[in-house]
Amino acid sequence: MADTALAGSGPQLPLASIEENRQGGRRSGVNSNQISPYDHALTSILDCLDELDLWQETLVVVGGAHGQGPDSPRAYGLPIKMPLFIWDPRVATSGEIRKSLVQTTDFAPTLLDFFEAPRASDVQGKSLEALIRSDIPVRDAGLFGTFGSRMNVTDGQYVYMRGCATRDNQPLFEYTLSPLDMPVELSLGELAGSTLAEEFSFSRGIPLLRIPRSSKAFPNCGGSFLFDLASDPRMANPIVDADLELRMATLIAELMWLHEAPTEQYERVGLPRVEAVTRQHLQISKDLGAGSPEIGTFAPS
Numbered sequence: 485m486a487d488t489a490l491a492g493s494g495p496q497l498p499l500a501s502i503e504e505n506r507q508g509g510r511r512s513g514v515n516s517n518q519i520s521p522y523d524h525a526l527t528s529i530l531d532c533l534d535e536l537d538l539w540q541e542t543l544v545v546v547g548g549a550h551g552q553g554p555d556s557p558r559a560y561g562l563p564i565k566m567p568l569f570i571w572d573p574r575v576a577t578s579g580e581i582r583k584s585l586v587q588t589t590d591f592a593p594t595l596l597d598f599f600e601a602p603r604a605s606d607v608q609g610k611s612l613e614a615l616i617r618s619d620i621p622v623r624d625a626g627l628f629g630t631f632g633s634r635m636n637v638t639d640g641q642y643v644y645m646r647g648c649a650t651r652d653n654q655p656l657f658e659y660t661l662s663p664l665d666m667p668v669e670l671s672l673g674e675l676a677g678s679t680l681a682e683e684f685s686f687s688r689g690i691p692l693l694r695i696p697r698s699s700k701a702f703p704n705c706g707g708s709f710l711f712d713l714a715s716d717p718r719m720a721n722p723i724v725d726a727d728l729e730l731r732m733a734t735l736i737a738e739l740m741w742l743h744e745a746p747t748e749q750y751e752r753v754g755l756p757r758v759e760a761v762t763r764q765h766l767q768i769s770k771d772l773g774a775g776s777p778e779i780g781t782f783a784p785s
Contacts (some may be wrong), residue, residue: 530544542571543598545591572598572613574613584615585624585640586612586622590612597611606686608742627739632656635736635749635753637735638713641712647706647753648752649753653752655752656752657695659692660692663678678695680693708729724769726768730763
């Protein structure tokens with residue numbers, strides 16, 4: 485699955501925090517040496533819009549990523565949140581925050597909509613104009629995560645992080661047109677086991693290389709967690725709620741189907757592909773019975 489982090493259409497990082505980092509401080513894992521060049525570049529662009537009086541004909545989308553450092557997933561308070569600021573001259577609203585859930589996949593449709601350009605029929609992102617205008621939601625929930633790790637979903641209030649069903653984190657395959665550009669390098673044995681996959685509509689008739697990935701490269705990601713962002717925004721205190729887990733697990737299965745997740749991914753995370761998700765598929769109570777797993781990198785600093 486793509487490492488797609490969820491974002492809110494309002495500022496997520498107080499400007500005071502940026503200033504503290506400029507002065508050599510460190511806050512929430514954001515280093516001044518990392519943020520200063522981007523801050524300077526953004527300031528130059530905004531100054532240019534002022535000087536040329538282009539605000540009324542320019543859509544400005546400022547997003548970011550949580551990075552890859554050991555502290556970076558908590559840089560903006562939550563591993564699932566990224567800073568996002570949007571100026572849309574069609575709405576001409578500033579200084580407001582929107583609460584609805586959006587994803588980075590919504591950026592392209594928003595730009596295409598602004599320029600009145602057509603979009604491909606299989607694009608699943610949504611234009612954000614209505615959301616920017618009056619906070620009309622474009623989705624009820626969104627998947628996020630990294631390849632070979634937990635399958636995660638949020639509806640904006642709750643976050644459900646579902647671990648792999650077995651200790652070997654299998655079956656696990658990577659799909660690509662470019663096996664040379666992998667975050668974790670491929671072994672000769674993995675390449676030798678490759679086959680061609682043609683079952684995805686989004687590849688538009690182009691077969692993808694289906695490569696088996698080993699448990700050594702992608703070890704156990706066991707342990708499932710449920711968080712209430714309203715009472716626990718730092719995701720430090722996982723909760724146990726069977727009814728809520730059932731609802732969130734059902735969301736994962738539905739969104740996996742929508743995004744044409746490979747068949748083996750359902751097996752890897754212990755969810756049915758066609759049948760309804762039931763209580764027998766719940767993992768948190770099973771994890772607790774086997775000994776509570778560690779939150780690990782998602783514990784507060």
